[in-house]
Amino acid sequence: MNGLGGQNPSAALQMTLFLRSILLGLPAGLLLDCFRTLRALLPHHALLVFLEDTVYVFLCVFAVQCYVWMYAGGAFRWQYAAGACIGLAVYLATVGAVWMRMLGRLRRAVRHFFRLTGRMLIQPVLRIFQKNLQKYLTGRRFWVYNKEKHRQMQGIPKERNGA
Numbered sequence: 001m002n003g004l005g006g007q008n009p010s011a012a013l014q015m016t017l018f019l020r021s022i023l024l025g026l027p028a029g030l031l032l033d034c035f036r037t038l039r040a041l042l043p044h045h046a047l048l049v050f051l052e053d054t055v056y057v058f059l060c061v062f063a064v065q066c067y068v069w070m071y072a073g074g075a076f077r078w079q080y081a082a083g084a085c086i087g088l089a090v091y092l093a094t095v096g097a098v099w100m101r102m103l104g105r106l107r108r109a110v111r112h113f114f115r116l117t118g119r120m121l122i123q124p125v126l127r128i129f130q131k132n133l134q135k136y137l138t139g140r141r142f143w144v145y146n147k148e149k150h151r152q153m154q155g156i157p158k159e160r161n162g163a
Contacts, residue, residue: 014077014079017071017072017079017080018079018080018083019083020067020071020083021064021067021079021080021081021082021083021084021087022083022084022086022087022090023087024063024064024067024080024083024084024087025083025084025085025086025087025088025089025090025091026087026088026090026091027063028059028060028063028084028087028088028091029087029088029091029092029095029096030091031056031059031060032056032088032092032096033095033096033099035052035053035056036100036103037099037103038052039052040103040104040106040107041106041107041110060084063084064080064081064084067080067084068080
């Protein structure tokens with residue numbers, strides 16, 4: 001089938017084109033899952049999310065337009081876009097929902113791995129520098145805090161052990 005032969009195609013041909021356009025929504029859902037996976041695993045700025053959404057919408061519109069050029073003889077009808085949206089909805093309700101559950105588990109596993117690895121790397125460093133941590137945090141090159149000297153300058157009596 002090469003597309004529409006004339007201006008008034010048969011009902012069977014229109015139904016066939018509509019059902020094919022539903023299949024066009026499935027790769028659109030797969031592309032959306034790719035973008036959602038990227039967002040879930042990597043931190044994104046709002047501008048980058050906007051650009052990703054813009055690219056996604058552009059690619060979906062371009063896919064529908066290519067479908068119209070190749071199969072419908074260039075005669076755009078809204079039923080093709082509606083079919084692609086129905087296909088996308090079916091994909092998101094089936095495969096997309098399963099993928100999002102798996103992605104949630106993967107995200108929690110990655111987060112747990114980085115927390116555990118971070119603790120394993122940071123605790124030895126803290127133990128090494130624990131004695132001198134006060135000096136490093138207060139900018140030891142410029143100012144070293146001496147509690148006794150401060151008390152003498154303020155006229156505060158020395159601390160007593162018992163009282």
